[in-house]
Amino acid sequence: MKKIILFLIIFCGLVLSLTAQDSTKAPKTKVIALNNHLYFVSVAGCNHIVSIGQNGVLLVDANYREYQRYLKNIIDSLGGKNIDYIVNTHWHFDHVGCNEIFGHTAKIISSEKVKEFLSEERMLLGKIRKPLPDYALPSIVFDEKYEMKFNGEIILMCNLSGHTASDIVVYFPESKVIHIGDLIFSDMFPFVDIENGGNVRKMLEHIICLSESLPKDVQYVTGHGRIYSYEDVSEYSKMLKSTMDIVMRNIDSGLTLEEIKKKDVIKNYSKYAIAFSCNDWIEFIYKSVKK
Ligand SMILES: [Zn+2]
Numbered sequence: 001m002k003k004i005i006l007f008l009i010i011f012c013g014l015v016l017s018l019t020a021q022d023s024t025k026a027p028k029t030k031v032i033a034l035n036n037h038l039y040f041v042s043v044a045g046c047n048h049i050v051s052i053g054q055n056g057v058l059l060v061d062a063n064y065r066e067y068q069r070y071l072k073n074i075i076d077s078l079g080g081k082n083i084d085y086i087v088n089t090h091w092h093f094d095h096v097g098c099n100e101i102f103g104h105t106a107k108i109i110s111s112e113k114v115k116e117f118l119s120e121e122r123m124l125l126g127k128i129r130k131p132l133p134d135y136a137l138p139s140i141v142f143d144e145k146y147e148m149k150f151n152g153e154i155i156l157m158c159n160l161s162g163h164t165a166s167d168i169v170v171y172f173p174e175s176k177v178i179h180i181g182d183l184i185f186s187d188m189f190p191f192v193d194i195e196n197g198g199n200v201r202k203m204l205e206h207i208i209c210l211s212e213s214l215p216k217d218v219q220y221v222t223g224h225g226r227i228y229s230y231e232d233v234s235e236y237s238k239m240l241k242s243t244m245d246i247v248m249r250n251i252d253s254g255l256t257l258e259e260i261k262k263k264d265v266i267k268n269y270s271k272y273a274i275a276f277s278c279n280d281w282i283e284f285i286y287k288s289v290k291k
Helices: 064-075 112-118 200-213 229-251 257-263 265-273 278-290
Strands: 030-035 036-043 046-053 056-060 083-087 107-111 122-124 125-130 141-142 147-151 153-159 170-174 177-179 219-220
Touching: 030 064, 036 064, 036 219, 046 064, 046 170, 046 177, 046 219, 056 064, 107 112, 141 147, 177 278, 200 278, 229 257, 229 265, 229 278, 257 278, 265 278
Parallel strands: 056 083, 083 107, 107 141, 177 219
Antiparallel strands: 030 036, 036 046, 046 056, 122 125, 147 153, 153 170, 170 177
């Protein structure tokens, strides 16, 4: 594998939020050169891969629209010009926000489900999400897989739902880097968008499938948090499986959701309760199983 040849930290830190951000404050940002044309870029806790080279700029995920200029400034500082392609890993607003800014000129790639979800009013976290204008919708969509060559390397995209019904992963096999969207929230319980087709069991199945089929030295860029190694992914999937087993045993013994929450059955895993609590995670498991 190509080693990380340059490690540039502009400003380090993680802020995770699934709510609208305050655009008046400069967000925390972080940039890591993964090789001579591929960069890990984090803005306000939302992680991107950016490919910059002879074919132009490809951006994986589009952050909140409020952070457009911070994202663009970083791309400019890395030698990129206009953004030619945006890939949306799923339909959530912290991954598609800048479609409305850069979509005037960039081509947007994603799953058919992302286009469907962004084309209509949908509920997310108790709020109605308005449809995006046509120019901000993906124009290149696929059902299962999509492959393209860009900046001298093949990019493979594959539909792997679980966090929502719309998720894709974006794999750069020669660089041994993959962006897995929100299938994993690094070091914390993940959000599962049950009302839009998310399912904890599918999520785990797809994480295991990835870690078993990809080379062991692949770097996993997650939607939020630090870059994961194979070992990190294995430990994370063990945590998912153990907590799911505990909750499922309690469901099988006839307990209701509220009774399982009261028993505090996954308290031994409370270090993962960062963005979402143990009870949130119990509820995601319960609702996935009951669906
Ligand atoms: Zn998400």
